[in-house]
Amino acid sequence: MDERAAGTGTPVAASVEAIFREERGRLLAALVRRFGDLDLAEEVASEAIEAALVHWPSSGVPPRPGAWLMTTARRKAVDRLRRNRAYAARLALLQTDADRAAPAPPADAGGELPDERLQLFFTCAHPALAAEDRLALTLRCLAGLTTPEVARAFLVPPATMAKRITRAKKKIREARIPFRVPGAEELPERLPGVLQTIYSIFTEGYAASSGPLLQRLDLAEEAIRLAHILHRLLPAEREVAGLLALMLLVHARREARTGPDGALVLLDEQDRGRWDRAMIDEGRDLVLIALTGGPPGPYGAQAAIAALHDEAEDLASTDWPQVVALYDVLLTLAPSPVVALNRAAAVTMRDGPEAGLALLDDLADEPRLRDYHPYPAARADLLSRLGRLTEATAAYREALALAGTEPERAHLRRRLHAVEEAARASAPDRTADT
Structure with missing residues (x-):
């Protein structure tokens, strides 16, 4: 959304932003199909939103806001084309090419895409x-x-x-x-x-x-x-x-992932009774389809991992050897540092924090993890478990600087505070030992 629209702070502006979130994709797709130009579609869609911010505060949000935005955007596009004949001729040529090249719908679709x-x-x-x-x-x-x-x-x-x-x-x-x-x-x-x-x-x-x-x-x-x-x-x-x-299978946990105040709730602390069982059942049925008929693909392997989490009564009873084995498969299908990071977390649950930390240290020079806050957060957790509190403190501070949402930052601040308190508490003991 245009920053002027999103930043007004009025109830109507908030309503327009919510509507725009809902309608933007449909609006752009219809405009592109009609006029054949993505830049034009984006520009007139933004202008339609600006017009809504002018008119809706006094006239109210229309019963069919998407249709209002579409009508306004199409009029603005036509006005632009009338003012620029060369532009109009080019778009007409693009539209003719698209119409000539359009094939029949896919056989499985039973008609045009809906x-x-x-x-x-x-x-x-x-x-x-x-x-x-x-x-x-x-x-x-x-x-x-x-x-x-x-x-x-x-x-x-x-x-x-x-x-x-x-x-x-x-x-x-x-x-x-x-x-x-x-x-x-x-x-x-x-x-x-x-x-x-x-x-x-x-x-x-x-x-x-x-x-x-x-x-x-x-x-x-x-x-x-x-x-x-x-x-x-x-x-x-x-x-x-x-x-x-x-x-x-992942979205089924949505209600349990945050507390009443919006705070982050980690997997081991979630109330699994709040997980959406109907969604889990649908996901498990689809996993069987994804894994039947040949070797799994990357999404099928990830779905199988998610199913193991959702089937377990708690974190401890999760089939961690099978989770690690599936991550091994996933690393061959779609190798990435994020997959390697997630595998390290599973190895930690199977073999302990020292084994997990060794795998994380192997990823230390991976540039794609440099600005990815779960990496230093994972290191901080394992370092704290191993009693390496000074290093854990530094890692938590690094993760806190990278985290993007307030719930994540609040969670990391709590963890950082706990580690700092533990470090202070242990300081006299270390002094006495020396």
């Missing part, structure tokens, strides 16, 4: 774009994430991400990539990019990159909704089932 946003997800996953640019563009434009939020998903600086998004838009213009539904023969190449995009939206919803709340449930639920649509369209795709299973 959500224009999903059509644009596939378009932004076009192989002519670099993989990182495809994901960045879709997260920014369709999911409504801010550039810093997208940067956090990639573990890169916001300025770097802004350049990637600009580069992707330029490539679409220069290569005249049509905005259309891919043909059935194109789906295998496009699908991994779409799955990665949906999962990145969910990740931002599961653990927000900044702000007063730990979770952004609207984003997590939007990702699950899109995955449900995709699974209905492509029921034979095991990794679609795996992704949906993973998100359901």
Whole structure:
């Protein structure tokens, strides 16, 4: 959302922001499909929001705010085209190319895709774009994430991400990539990019990159909704089932992840009676689909790990050897420092803190973990368990400086205070020993 709109602080502004979060993807997808230009769509969508902030305080929020925004944005787009004939001619050519190239819907769909946003997800996953640019563009434009939020998903600086998004838009213009539904023969190449995009939206919803709340449930639920649509369209795709299973099994814990005051509640302290059992059951059924018919894919392996957590009565009774074995599989399918970090946590539960800390120390020079606060937080926890309180204090301070949300910062402040108190308490004993 435009910073002027988001920062007004009025009730109407808050209402507009909530509506914009809900409608932005639909609005952009429809405008892009109509006019064939992403930059134009973004500009007139922002102008429609600004118009809403002018008119709605006096006239009230309309019964169908999405339709109001769409009508306003389309009028503004038409006005721009009338003022710029050359621009209009170029867009007309793009639209003609898109209409000529549009194939029949995928065979599994039984007709046209039911959500224009999903059509644009596939378009932004076009192989002519670099993989990182495809994901960045879709997260920014369709999911409504801010550039810093997208940067956090990639573990890169916001300025770097802004350049990637600009580069992707330029490539679409220069290569005249049509905005259309891919043909059935194109789906295998496009699908991994779409799955990665949906999962990145969910990740931002599961653990927000900044702000007063730990979770952004609207984003997590939007990702699950899109995955449900995709699974209905492509029921034979095991990794679609795996992704949906993973998100359901993780999202099932949402109510227990924070306390009444919004404070972070770690897995070992959560009231598992508050977990959504219906969502867990659906996720477990999907895990069976994802793991049947051949070796698992990355999402299927992660879903199997999540299922083991959800099936356990408590942290101690979790099948940690099986969790570690699944992380070993995942490291071969999709190696990354974050997967290695999570595996180290599982090894800690199986073999103890010394074994886990050795694995974390092996990741010390990994640049993609340099600004990722769970890494120093994990080291701080293990160092404190091993009685290395001075090092634990430094690690907690490092994690606190990197944490993005207030619940995470509050949790780390409590841990830091406890370690500092323990260090002070032990200081006289060390003096006496010397």
